[in-house]
Amino acid sequence: MENEKTVKKAKVVAIYHRKGGVGKTTLTLCLAFGLAKKGFRVLIVDSDSSANASGAACSEDITKTIRDLFLGVPIGDLIYPSIDPNVDIIPSCFALSTIEPMLISEFSRESILRDALESIKGKYDVILIDTKPGVETIPTNALCAADEVIIPIFGAFAMDIMDQIFSYFKALMSPRLNPNLMIRGILLTKYDDRTNMSKKIKKVLVKRFGNKVFETTIPVCIKLEECTMYQQSIYDYEPGSTGAIAYMEFTEELLERWGWN
């Protein structure tokens, strides 16, 4: 059945932070399954060699991964079903990192993923790319393929990390790479509104980045960690949890910002 909300070409969104452990994968999964609940067709591209999104979402044995894309395998051969019928996934693997040195001499190496995604954009409403922390060729591929980027932030981060992230984005926005990359927003993950530290961080971010900071914040919620171990989305595992409620609110806030609701 044709979904009324179906757009012609998928919107490509990268979830990026320079560091690990900030909630990128959790955000990718909860947003993908949240969008799926709203009736959208979603593809997750796991471009992190830790392959956490693949482990949590892929419902079949994996024989091919995004690594094969960089070795010339057609992207259509790398798509797997996930635990949600509205979500597909291109999985990753630990060996992805070994590709980095091989890509050094490759022509147009930053746009391999972007070029490949072109052929499947018609099948999805949204393509979410979970990224590998860092600034090497693989994360650069993710950000060159993206229309927009969301940055998860948590804890007592230093503002200089944000400066590093934004100067990386600035370099990516050069005419040769991705001049149209849009910074969609910053999401506070593992946010505890009872602590002064959390409140202070939000205040500092809002002062600096204004309405780029999403109004929704994600609380610390152990169910978000548990559900991945049981290969369930948070909405199936514990729909009444604070994590499920907050991530659905975030999904709705994002849809509103996109003008899709």
Ligand SMILES: Nc1ncnc2c1ncn2[C@@H]1O[C@H](COP(=O)(O)OP(=O)(O)O)[C@@H](O)[C@H]1O
């Ligand atoms: N809001 C949250 N509350 C509690 N644990 C969380 C929350 N968000 C993420 N986690 C957990 O924190 C760890 C790091 O999150 P993850 O999404 O894997 O970060 P990244 O992809 O940036 O490395 C994981 O074990 C994850 O389950």
Ligand SMILES: [Mg+2]
């Ligand atoms: Mg991750």
